Amino acid sequence: MTLVTLGPAGTFSHELAMRLYGDDCTLLPTIGRIIETVARGGTDGLVPLENSEAGGVGPTLQGLRDEAVFITEEIYMPIRHHFAARGDPSAITTVFAHPQTHEQCSDFLDRLGADVVHTSSNAASARALLEHDDAGAVVSLSAAEIYQIPVVRQDVQNSSRNVTRFVRIASAPRDGAGCTKCSILIDPSADRVGLLYDLLGVFAARSVNLTRIESRPSRRGIGTYVFFIDFAVTSGCGDVLAELHGMTAVKELGCYTCREVPEWR
Numbered sequence: 155m156t157l158v159t160l161g162p163a164g165t166f167s168h169e170l171a172m173r174l175y176g177d178d179c180t181l182l183p184t185i186g187r188i189i190e191t192v193a194r195g196g197t198d199g200l201v202p203l204e205n206s207e208a209g210g211v212g213p214t215l216q217g218l219r220d221e222a223v224f225i226t227e228e229i230y231m232p233i234r235h236h237f238a239a240r241g242d243p244s245a246i247t248t249v250f251a252h253p254q255t256h257e258q259c260s261d262f263l264d265r266l267g268a269d270v271v272h273t274s275s276n277a278a279s280a281r282a283l284l285e286h287d288d289a290g291a292v293v294s295l296s297a298a299e300i301y302q303i304p305v306v307r308q309d310v311q312n313s314s315r316n317v318t319r320f321v322r323i324a325s326a327p328r329d330g331a332g333c334t335k336c337s338i339l340i341d342p343s344a345d346r347v348g349l350l351y352d353l354l355g356v357f358a359a360r361s362v363n364l365t366r367i368e369s370r371p372s373r374r375g376i377g378t379y380v381f382f383i384d385f386a387v388t389s390g391c392g393d394v395l396a397e398l399h400g401m402t403a404v405k406e407l408g409c410y411t412c413r414e415v416p417e418w419r
């Protein structure tokens with residue numbers, strides 16, 4: 155089966171897809187298109203979900219909310235960013251960087267003081283550099299190698315423990331075997347006193363451990379939110395889901411296995 159992930163060649167998503175699943179990848183330019191393609195069926199996808207420094211990846215959270223896709227595996231990968239430049243690095247006035255990368259390398263980029271131009275991926279940043287003699291770009295090592303651009307400074311990420319959590323997505327949920335975590339999206343149609351307290355109380359009452367909660371705008375106007383919730387698989391999970399369904403709108407985003415990949419090089 156071919157796997158769809160973020161292109162062009164040399165993104166972290168592409169690098170991880172090749173490490174885990176081999177060469178058979180279809181590369182698309184946006185996360186939104188990857189998720190739409192997976193929802194149509196026939197292929198799985200690999201997308202970034204959150205980063206230890208920059209938090210949730212907006213287009214992935216949006217796609218999980220809007221499309222009929224399910225998480226089937228989560229993968230944690232350490233992320234190292236490098237600064238590449240053509241020409242004199244001290245004369246650079248423009249740097250190409252993906253928005254997530256910008257946040258993960260904000261200390262370095264702020265100190266550099268150049269204008270940051272956002273791109274659609276780290277590989278797109280490397281490609282943009284090919285067309286500009288006097289610019290810089292923040293790129294992955296694979297992108298620097300593929301597009302043959304010189305790295306002038308290694309490891310420009312804010313934190314040496316920079317990790318991105320990727321998810322494999324499919325058009326159908328996986329069966330429960332071996333799953334360690336589940337994700338849901340809660341969309342409370344109306345705000346009321348104690349709503350979040352009541353929702354979280356359902357987990358506490360069954361001793362189910364919440365591993366993440368993230369609120370995102372509902373897109374129904376300012377001040378209304380939806381909640382992305384991850385929780386560990388334990389015996390009380392089925393009861394938690396049944397109870398939540400009785401209280402509010404819940405979208406089940408899948409239960410999945412977990413793996414961590416080591417730093418590559």
Ligand SMILES: O=C(O)C(=O)C[C@]1(C(=O)O)C=C[C@@H](O)C=C1
Nearest residue numbers: 165166167202205254275276318
């Ligand atoms: O642009 C890439 O290389 C990607 O694979 C995307 C992405 C992301 O959006 O989080 C993946 C890993 C890093 O956190 C930075 C960028």
